[in-house]
Amino acid sequence: MLLTLDHASGAPLYQQIVEQVRGAIIGGRLAAGDALPSIRQLAADLVISVITTKRAYQELESQGLIITLPGRGTFVAEIDAAAQYATTERALAGQLDDIVRQAQSLGLSGDDLVAMLRERWHATAREDAK
């Protein structure tokens, strides 16, 4: 498992780990039953604190993406597609919240933003169709 952390991004390090491992699992690069490095091994590899790594694993566990078997290690879980969809949807809602706040700080109305979103939707669909 290879991860890249950006210390300058301002995004919490544990969150960067969660997102990358999550992406690898949902994208199929890590399969159910694959072993993950131990918390302390990963912390040493990434040269970050054990507590940060522990937090990332706790988060991945609470999202049902990994399981820890005492004495045996940490493994990729059998993922529940519906639950993962719901989690992804929640993450998307969070990103939309950020966009809404940015729009508000620019003084856009809700209708302005919806119009802009619709325009982007069609532009992206046209782009993808090429």
Next chain:
Amino acid sequence: MSNDQIIRVVGLSHRLGRFELAIPELTMERGYVLGLLGRNGAGKSTTLGALVGLIKPAAGDITVLGLPVRSAAVEVRRRVGFVPEQAAFYDGLNATQTAAILAPFYPGWSDKLLQRYLTRFEIDAKQPIRSYSKGMRVKLALALALSHAPELLILDEPTAGLDPVVRQMVVGEIAGLVKDGRHSVIISSHITSDLAIADYIGILDAGRLILHDDQEQLRERWRKVSGATVHAPSDPTGLFLSYRRDGASFAGVTDHYSTEWRSQVEQAGLRLDVVAQLTLDEILAYATGQRNLSDDAREVA
């Protein structure tokens, strides 16, 4: 929570002229890294010196590796790997000769470990120490400290004045050491980017431990925010450690960020547009009062 405390400091107080160090309590569990931050003269070196019995505090009880430092300082120093800020060597000797002098003092000494670290740190054991660069001296001090397989490694500003490659090597070595959960490290540093490996952060200021927490909690709770004043806000300054308003926009820093805090801020008539984490440098500056938004017009969180 394990009771395996690697250090335990209770009621430490020490006076040096006008400077007074006072640490009511500081404990640390085995298997972790504690980073001590603070400005020059904040008391970092005094604290580390007291842990290994090189400084005898006027009052307080310090236990290191289960040993009372006051009565067993020599035993503590035999079992702790200590790298002081300025490691003193006999400059005419080379690394091998220096190691031969030190080895009998340490029950855990291993020539095999020494060889391993000399090779890893690319130290030429035959060259006299007087020909060493600053980085080489630090690497030798670290190699010697690690060669007696200490359960606790204490490093006072190990990376100050080192080039980035050597710094990363030193930090990587620390991260590798605590991997087995049996070794612990206490490191003081000015270079906060080297403290990403610290599980716990202590901030010293003018002899006081003004902050001590695990790094995740610290980063979670300390946030800088900015946004707009929605309606005539009630005085929100109590919600912030530092706050600045400029027309319809505001910026602030808090050390108790939470969803509850967010709603309090919103109730006070502020709209949060940007919420960002602080760097350790920024936390240090705000925690010690060196930086304040109200006299820092450049800051936009």
